[in-house]
Amino acid sequence: MTPPPLPPRESLTVEFKSDRKRLSDSDLVEAVVGLANAEGGELWLGVEDDGTPTGLHAEHRNLGGLGGLIAARTSPSVAVGVTAVEVQGVNVARILVPKGHSEVATTAGVYLRRRLKHDGTPECAAMLPHDRASRAAHFGLADVSAQPVAGATLADLDPLERERLRQSVQQYGGDRVLLELDDEALDGALGLSTRLADGSRVPTLTGLLLVGREQALRELVPTHEFAFQVLAAEAVGFNEFRRFPLLKALDWLETNFRPYNPEREIQVGLFRVPVPRVDLGAFREAVANALVHRDYHRLGAVHVRIDDTGLTISNPGGLVDGVTLANLLTTEPRPRNRALADAMKRVGVVERSGRGVDKIYRGMLRFGRPEPDYRRTDAQNVVLRLATVDADEAFLKLVVAEEGRRGTVLPIDSLIALAALRELKRLTTDELAVHIQREPLQARRTLEALLEAGLVQAHGAARGRSYTLAPGVYQADGDKAAYTRQAGFSALQHEQLVLSYVRQHGSIRRSEVVELCRLTAPQARDLLRRLKEAGRLVQQGERRGAHYTLPSPGEG
Template sequence: MSTEHTGTWPGLPLTETLTIEFKSDRKRLPDDDLVEALVCLANTEGGELWLGVEDDGTPTGLHPAHQSLAGLPGLVAAKTSPSLTVTVNVLELSGTTVAKIIVPKSTTEVATTAGVYLRRRLKQDGTPECVPMLPHDRLSRAGRFGLADASAQPVAGATLADFDPLERERLRQAVRQYGGDRVLLELDDEALDGALGFTTRTPAGERVPTLSGLLVIGRESALRELLPTHEFAFQVLARETVTFNEFRRYPLLKALEWLETNFRPYNPEKEIQIGLFRVPVPKVDLGAFREGVANALVHRDYHRLGAVHVRLDDQGLTVSNPGGLVEGVTLNNLLTTEPRPRNPALADAMKRIGIVERSGRGVDKIYRGMLRFGRPEPDYSRTDANNVVLQLATVDADEVFLQLVVEQENRQSGKSLPIDSLIVMAALREQRRLNIEELARHIHSDTGRARRTVEQLVEAGLAQPHGSARNRSYTLSASVYRAQGGEVAYTLQAGFTSLDHELRVLNHARHHGRVRRRDVIALCQLSTDQAAKLLQRLKEAGKLAQHGERRGAFYTPTENEPL
């Protein structure tokens, strides 16, 4: 236990949130109530419990029985299962003693030793509350942390009669059409079910359907009765007019076919001539559409009610599914993290059938489907703890950018550009000029990988470096701007030569009588070292005279450089 002294209320959070809890201790908070509140935080996102603070955020102090809290971590560990480790800090807020108890987010379900499971949630008014953690909540949380696979579990009440022979045939056709594992085509029904995890055996040895089996080859009537959380919708909105709005509960392979069939009329494409080839340019790349929709159906949380929504409107295409990102996957590592499916058995089956990317890098396919046509990156920014939301812009394609990509791929004997190269080119096209750190953030990786990627583009004549190695930045190359008719834009982005820098500095000194290093940094967009070297060079050339030292130094024109 440590002691902190803040002296004023600013050390105290302003209000309760999902991760902040206030507990009054004026009447001595019972130990069981305190432990339950800590369990509630641990089963959500972790956080801080402030003991001795009222619900409105007013510190009223600790009860005399809690003046010494050295034994509190041991008490909490003894009253929780598995034992919860907390950190207790005692603070003085304007003369009032309170305790800040830091609770880590638990990767397993934590209960009190009395068997109470609680979780924290936000009410409609935005204030937090603790609620019982029901069995489906516990299963959902276990799936999020990769501790359980709901898709490999049997479905209560389901029998082999709930499998649809027509869906089996659809599965075999999908293997042929999408290049799935052709070994599956040689198996009989029972062996196929076992290979794909569609059945499992009870303790009595009876074969029964798993969630994966019911989702892929189950009868629609069985899905409606036995799996009420499975539902999807396709919606088309034009301004405030709904032109298509249908909800279905089809098995997954039929669902994907139905969604694509209904989407095609709203996805016109045109062709452009690039060299000897005519390249189709759709409103939405079908590969990105298929992967985005398949991901939503495969990785959704089947313990939660709610439909997978595929919605096309004036803003673009939106695909959303219940259940947030699984533990370990964030918006900042989507492109680089190892695959972590919420439903591993279902994901593996769909990969073997050929529906989703076998490598588990389906997000790459979505990015490629957008960036290749010069459109914005896929947008996951609306994703939260309860939903994954993918937005694909349907703006017009940049045909010149597409031509550059296709021509480069043709020079590589038809080999596609690496996804990192596409992201870097798109980022430079959008933001004009970026350094290595900024490029690394775009590709969700480190600076070493970003540097290798952009230098390969430099070698290919698609990017141009500017500045020294330490302060180097990059733009698209002059040839790329020339192809886009943007020679002036390139000149503006490429910056100025060293001669231009000298002229700018001397011109400033003539007009204002002096120039400082900070002026040079602002005028020429140079680093501190580069500005110092430029001033030193002008001084040695006899064009500027130095006055003062270090930070106080300034430079004036010499007699050869009159005002």
């Protein structure tokens, strides 16, 4: 097996440790703990900070006991992988450190974490109590929103905000059972307060965030803050920071957002359909998600920012463990603040199924706009970008008409498929699987269901099968030529295209057939095989060197 290369420099997941003077056991274990409490990574023992390999100390050249030493000196035990590697003529050790699934300490009680400094260089820093609590929440091991807030009393809960909560249940279609409860029963049902060992009740973080007095939030929950900003042509048109309780915050944000969200109407059959700059349902869900799922151990505001090209919503705290950009649509809900999320679901403010991301996708795609963009999300922040480009009215009419025919909304996978076909023109099941974040089998079922509904058209068979929007879809947009270009040509036309190309250029390769006829590689191979068997082309060379020419006058 080829030894792994030495990384060029240190990073969040790479640490170099000199061993010329024999790195102490405690320093070695602390370096492992720092990596385990971040993203895991690799510790290179016998390498200087500048990346120069200088080799292992004589006492470390037998690596057999190093893994056992680290496991015995960490809590919970960290199982590392140790490999001897020769670099530039000297022996060093590569120690693979897994990411811890809880906070890790040395057996001496030292908590450290690896982090990046402001200049992008890494360091190992003390892991303070709030860092440990944040990490536990990240892994779903603790729920700060269900805990009592130190120093808070029931007097810090605002009767006016309780009334707003009840009105929100009615407005958003929440759990109407809540409307029948008195204050104490409501607190218990939503986890707004908790009972201490002495029998007294005190507010939880959920209670303060939902119905707390603004002054109490300022004093007792200093990490809670949100901002609404409007930037136009690089000028600041609106820039306000607030610390309202969450239901008031949502009302305030929506009220200030509406003037910047113009709406027009289009006629679809007998109905007039509103076309806003940003779908209000998607806006509400995205903002509520940011406020509910932010990390309340970290300072920093939830930002709602409008500029010339879109709406950006960001919140402190990266995606929780197990949630990635590649499974946002399909993973089971994993709320960082479970008690707060459950309370907001019962009030009706956020999607009760936990599939709020679907609602955000739907609010973008049904108008023919790009899908939500989470690509700027990192370990510290979740960042969502919603483009405010013009709606595609023809696509919206297609969706509204189909939903009217079905009597229900399109499944999110079907909507994503139609949107992808609208943008990319042609898709295979493997390509769609990436878009819907599911297995190719599910992607095929989605496309075949759309085929049966008459919304898409299939081309080819078996593994080479691809799909385009059906002709009627393009005709509805007044662009019949677009369908002709994207649906491709008949088999006869493909043959004529290839033969014409060979007459002009002398030969053709399979890759050129793929590009010329817009076929998949297997389809191009089958086309060339048919032409060869019919004697209309002659194969020259084999495998990668194969190309095809017209037969000479004496052939065929």
